[in-house]
Structures are given as C-alpha cells and as structure tokens.
Amino acid sequence: MFSIFDLSLQLNGFPIKKAKSDLDKIIALSIEEKRQFIENQKQNIVEFHLENNLFYQNLVGSKNYKNWEELPVLNKTNLQIQLESRLSKGFSTKNCYVNKTSGSSGEPFIFAKDKYCHALTWASNMYRFGQFGIDLNRSLQARFYGIPLDFFGYQKERIKDYLAHRYRFPIFDLSDEILEKMLQKFQSKKFEYLNGYTSSIVLFAKFLRKRNLILKEICPTLKVCMITSEMLFEDDKILLETQFGIPIINEYGASELDLIAFENPNKELLINSETLFVEILDENNNPVPNGTEGKIVITSLFNKAHPFIRYDIGDIGILDEKSTLDKPILKKLIGRTNDVAILPSGKKSPGLTFYYVTKSIIEDDGNVKEFVIKQLEIDQFEIEYVSETELDLAQIQKIEESISLYLEPHLHFNFIRKNSLERTSRGKLKQFTSLL
Structure with missing residues (x-):
C-alpha cells in the first residue's frame, strides 16, 4: 500500500515501487554476488552510454574501450555545456528529472537523471534513514535548508515539504530572534528527526547551549539528527550530541548522484555501493591504496539519461583500510567546509x-x-x-x-x-x- 510521499513520486512518473523492490534485491546479494553485480553494472552503464550518448562517445574518443582504468575522468568543466547536448538517445528535459547542482564547489551545472534512477535515489534514502527508525512517509522532519523566495519556487517547495512530511526552517537568517521561533516549533510539533546543512544546525545547537537547553527534553519525539552538505568537525558533533540529546548521523551526498555515504549504526561512514561505484584516485587518475587520500571519483551505475562515469566530484577523501568492493567505508572526507x-x-x-x-x-x-x-x-x-x-x-x-x-x-x-x-x-x- 502506498503512502502519500510514495504515491506522489509514482504519480510524477518515478517508479518508486519497482526501485524499492530492486534495491532490496541488491541489498540481499551475497558478497560474491554483490561484487559481480557491481562489475556487471559498471560494464552495462559504460556500454549503454558509448552506444547511445554522443557527448560520452566524444569524451572517450570511440565506441569501444579495453578496460575501466582507460576511461576518462569526467570533471565539472566537461559538463558546463547545454544539457540537451549531454543527454542520451531517447531522453529529453521533458522525460527526465532535471536540476542544478548547488555550485558549492564553485563549478555549477545543470544535470539530468532518468526517472528510474531518481526513484532509486529515493529508495536509497528511505532504506538508509529507515536504519534509524525514520519512515519518510510518516516521520515528521525538521528541515534546515534553503528555499527559493520567488512565489512559484517557494510554493513548489512547500508542497513538496507537505508531501514528504517536512517542516522547513529557511536558513537565510539565523539571528537569535529567528532561532527562538524555531525553538517554539520544537515545543509544539512532534518532530522525529532533524535534517539539513551542518553549519545551520550547529548554529542552532550553540543557541541552545547559550540557554542551557536540551532539544530532546523540549521535543521528546526526536530520534536522530542527519546532517549534510558540509563537513562535520568532531567538536561540533560533540556539541550537537550534547545539546540535542540524540544520535548525530553524518551524511555525504550530491544532488547529481545520490547519497554517497551514510553513517551506519556501527558509526562507519558506509559508501552507497548499491547505486554508485566510488574510486579514490591520485592526480594522474590512478587508484590509491586504501588509507591514502585522493580525489573522490564516482560512477552512477543506473543513470541512463546522463553519463556520470568516473566523475570527479571535487572532494578529497580516504577509504578505510578495511574497505572492500562490496563494503566500501569512507574513513575521512576532506573539504566541503563553509563559513x-x-x-x-x-x-x-x-x-x-x-x-x-x-x-x-x-x-x-x-x-x-x-x-x-x-x-x-x-x-x-x-x-x-x-x-x-x-x-x-x-x-x-x-x-x-x-x-x-x-x-x-x-x-x-x-x-x-x-x-x-x-x-x-x-x-x-x-x-x-x-x-x-
């Protein structure tokens, strides 16, 4: 049975039911099956784009390739051309999910995902949030995000918030007067989790510390806080745990891809190996050993509308020494700080x-x-x-x-x-x- 958020995705052409079912099957694979799945999917997505995407054919230089390591590393500059010239055969802005990157790296561009790929992104979110008792169809979210201030953009986001059980706190003004009003909402609403930009949530925690308040005591229904988009420093994490009285979960994602890594209940920043393949490369685009820092390069295993194959996201990271193909763990993310x-x-x-x-x-x-x-x-x-x-x-x-x-x-x-x-x-x- 569909809930309202699932239903809204389905009605907008995003096959969430199939995506959830397929994701469950991937999660259930044995270690050996999972490794084989990743290798097959890598090959399938490259062959698809070499056959159906002129932009990617031109980037590679031919329709054939010998091995994975010879494929070019795609960077954001490559993508700063009109979206239509980057789409695969059969896809257009009319039958895809289209959005803009935040430009937090300083290199903005417009991207597309086919509707099945975008449904998989939501299935992935639901699965990972569900590990902490959060149901995106029912759990009320306190959302610390920006919002467009033009009339139509604002109304569209508010409708999406309603369907997704979110109450949004716009983060353009975080003066004490505004933070006081936010606090009053926590007294009157049964929030189950917080989600949003690290710096905004940290400012709210500092406000609570000044007043010697614990958020869980004010809003007893709270279970967890997921922070995203900016680095979480250890002292800030301690501050959040202290002032909120709930677990703080680190999330690393990119709008053009998916959730890239999500802290699991064992406190590991587990990379999403169901819909993505993540590599850590040196400046010559060669893989570095686990435990060594390098640039984070990501392949979207399912996006047929637009190639994100060996895509340099612009961040630096380190894979844990105990990482494996089927269970990659991000030991450290370097960068993504905002003043x-x-x-x-x-x-x-x-x-x-x-x-x-x-x-x-x-x-x-x-x-x-x-x-x-x-x-x-x-x-x-x-x-x-x-x-x-x-x-x-x-x-x-x-x-x-x-x-x-x-x-x-x-x-x-x-x-x-x-x-x-x-x-x-x-x-x-x-x-x-x-x-x-």
Whole structure:
C-alpha cells in the first residue's frame, strides 16, 4: 500500500515501487554476488552510454574501450555545456528529472537523471534513514535548508515539504530572534528527526547551549539528527550530541548522484555501493591504496539519461583500510567546509545561502564557469568569476536583487572577472570565504 510521499513520486512518473523492490534485491546479494553485480553494472552503464550518448562517445574518443582504468575522468568543466547536448538517445528535459547542482564547489551545472534512477535515489534514502527508525512517509522532519523566495519556487517547495512530511526552517537568517521561533516549533510539533546543512544546525545547537537547553527534553519525539552538505568537525558533533540529546548521523551526498555515504549504526561512514561505484584516485587518475587520500571519483551505475562515469566530484577523501568492493567505508572526507557570513544587521547566514544568491547567474549556456565569494568587510563582498563573456549590467542587477532578497539590502558586491581562480593546495575551490 502506498503512502502519500510514495504515491506522489509514482504519480510524477518515478517508479518508486519497482526501485524499492530492486534495491532490496541488491541489498540481499551475497558478497560474491554483490561484487559481480557491481562489475556487471559498471560494464552495462559504460556500454549503454558509448552506444547511445554522443557527448560520452566524444569524451572517450570511440565506441569501444579495453578496460575501466582507460576511461576518462569526467570533471565539472566537461559538463558546463547545454544539457540537451549531454543527454542520451531517447531522453529529453521533458522525460527526465532535471536540476542544478548547488555550485558549492564553485563549478555549477545543470544535470539530468532518468526517472528510474531518481526513484532509486529515493529508495536509497528511505532504506538508509529507515536504519534509524525514520519512515519518510510518516516521520515528521525538521528541515534546515534553503528555499527559493520567488512565489512559484517557494510554493513548489512547500508542497513538496507537505508531501514528504517536512517542516522547513529557511536558513537565510539565523539571528537569535529567528532561532527562538524555531525553538517554539520544537515545543509544539512532534518532530522525529532533524535534517539539513551542518553549519545551520550547529548554529542552532550553540543557541541552545547559550540557554542551557536540551532539544530532546523540549521535543521528546526526536530520534536522530542527519546532517549534510558540509563537513562535520568532531567538536561540533560533540556539541550537537550534547545539546540535542540524540544520535548525530553524518551524511555525504550530491544532488547529481545520490547519497554517497551514510553513517551506519556501527558509526562507519558506509559508501552507497548499491547505486554508485566510488574510486579514490591520485592526480594522474590512478587508484590509491586504501588509507591514502585522493580525489573522490564516482560512477552512477543506473543513470541512463546522463553519463556520470568516473566523475570527479571535487572532494578529497580516504577509504578505510578495511574497505572492500562490496563494503566500501569512507574513513575521512576532506573539504566541503563553509563559513558563516555575519551581516550589518547582526543576521548570520551560512555560506550555502550563496547558492541561492548566485543561482541567478547559473545559466544553462555555461557562460559562468566558476565563481568564489569573499566577505572582505561586514558589508563588502567580492565575487570573482571565470566566464566566456563578462557579466553585463542586467545580469549584475539581477544578482544584486537576489542578494537583497536572500541576505539583506545595502550590501556592496564587487564583480571581478578572472582567467582562473585561486585554489587550495588540494586543487579545490572554496565557494565562500569570510575574511572578517
């Protein structure tokens, strides 16, 4: 029997019933069967895209390949061309799930998943959350995320929240007055779990610490907190456990892929090997031994609409020494940190807010290749960007309107076009940095 969230997915063309059934079969495989499944699926998805995807054929250089290691590593720059030119035969923006990456790496692009692949993403979420007693069809979520502020975008997200049993706390303003209102919601609603951006949830925990409050005592129905999108440092995890009084679960995902890794009840950051294949490679794209850091390169095993094969996500990580093909464990994730912007009004906004600010410059023509934002003074910001053509006055005005809407008015932004952007020693862009 369908519940409302499952039913809404099914009605929108996402075959969640089949996806759940198929995922259950993959989870039930023996170790040897699982290894064989991964190898078969890798081969199937490459052969499919070499046969049906001109973009991927051109990238590989032919319709044939000898071995996996010879396949090119796909990077975000490769994907900054029009989406239509990257889709496989038989797929269009009309029959796929289409979205934009957050651009948290500073390299935004639009992507697509076929509807079965996207249903598998939701089946994967449901399975992993279910390990902690959370039912996405019934459990009420306290959601610490951004939300579009234009009328239609806002209403669409609120409808999705209703169907998915979520109450959203927009995280653009995390001043004490707003955090106090959030706290009142925890007194009146039977939340079962928190989910959202690390920095926002940490700010809420610091607010509770100032008031010497434990969230579980205020909202006894709470079971668990899942944090995502930004790194969770050990001292912050201790703070969250202390102030919330519930387990804190680390999640690592990417909208264009799936949940990449999810902390299991044994406190291991277990990589999703049901729908993804994850490699850790050195700078020459050779695999590194377990226990050695390298770039995280991911293959989506089921996405037929769009190739994500040996895709360099832009993060650095280390596989645990005891990792195996059927049970890979992420020992450490390096990168993905975000600062918090403090604004003249006293308002605090997490760095991921800038995704919503810069969304207006992420156009499908791929003009803006990369961008970083720096806070120089309390009201002075700098946007450095790499693009084929310079942003015109109309585009800049659009961005400034977006800044006033999502942050606050009277902030000053200087736009600087560059040939290349400064990267960390690990080759990673940090989208937002506060120099205060």
